[in-house]
Amino acid sequence: MLNDDMVMDLTVDDQVPARTERPDSPEQLAEALQAAAAAAEKVVPIGGGRLLGLGNPPARFDVALSTRGLNRIVEFSPADLVVSVEAGVTLEELDAELSRAGMCLPLDPPAGPGHTVGGVLASAMSGPLALRFGRSREFVIGLRVALPDGRLVASGGRVVKNVSGYDMNKLHQGALGTLGVMVAASFKVFPRPLxxxxxxxxxxxxxxxxxxxxxxxxxxxxxxxxxxxxxxxxxxxxxxxxxxxxxxxxxxxxxxxxxxxxGARGAGWAETVWAWLSVPRAQLRLVLDGLPAGARWLASPGLGVAHWLGALGLPELRSARTAAESTGGTLVLVAAPRSLKDEFDAWGAPPPNLDWMQRLRTAFDHQHTLSPGRFVV
Structure with missing residues (x-):
């Protein structure tokens, strides 16, 4: 259990949890999640807390379930180019371990430092290095996930050749913890450059x-x-x-x-509003040129991704979303005041596979225990 000061740091869209749990093992986390579900409590999983503003406000927030107690590097095999870690390990902690063997994991999300492995995967937010290495889905080879019924389930494996369960690895990434709480992950790692x-x-x-x-x-x-x-x-x-x-x-x-x-937290990333634009690469300039005069943004031209920061208003956001969606892209709110989120959905137009996503959510979490209201489903 965390103290009251730490609970206040876990506020999500002006909501404070009634209590906070910080398990020290995947098994303890699964038990805590099962107990909350049995009590009809609503749970928001939290890692480093760097992207807590991503998505819509939770419909209810009873329990903050911290993964920071899951902070062990389970296995590292430089010869196999594989590392397995618990979800609460920060990217900085992992990089320190990998660097001793001349390896690296090319995940560089904005608004760091302090991102946990689980938090980065749950948000599916990548950084500029995705230009060369792709997003995290390209090199996650295994996941272990706690479900609201108390089960711990695994997909994939700890060797690069084993790709069984790969689809499940993909499904959990970017789902904002609504299909389960990631407690461990295995990655393909890369040699550091000479x-x-x-x-x-x-x-x-x-x-x-x-x-x-x-x-x-x-x-x-x-x-x-x-x-x-x-x-x-x-x-x-x-x-x-x-x-x-x-x-x-x-x-x-x-x-x-x-x-x-x-990319540091505090260097513009803590602005009043942070919008994440993702469009076809050839359309990125057109969409950014359509933003209001003086707009501040940081873009990856080779990826079709941009982060728009500032005191953004509702009319400007609506116009930019219309432009992004007209290209087949998206505009997602990563951070915004609650008052703005009440008028402007964080995710935008429902995806064409919404019905399938809803059925999947129900299959994994039929009570909607996890982060209700925050994600698309």
């Missing part, structure tokens, strides 16, 4: 320059464009390889720490 280089530029035509960078023989592992026209590119490889891309691109070298400062 050399790394970060370059920046402030060109006259940043979109054309971004495309030039994306067409290089050795594409950047990450590329960002900000609303002021600044470009930041990250290259991994051999010393000779990254030096060659530096010469071809001709941008100025800058500190690798620029990536952490741009």
């Amino acid at each position: 050399a790394e280089l970060t370059l920046e530029s402030q060109p006259e035509d940043p979109w054309a320059e971004a495309e030039r960078a994306l067409r290089l023989p050795q594409q950047p592992v990450a590329l960002e464009l900000d609303s002021a026209g600044g470009l930041l590119a990250r290259f991994w490889g051999t010393q000779e390889g990254v030096a060659r891309m530096h010469r071809e691109l001709g941008w100025q070298e800058t500190a690798a720490g620029r990536w952490e400062s741009r």
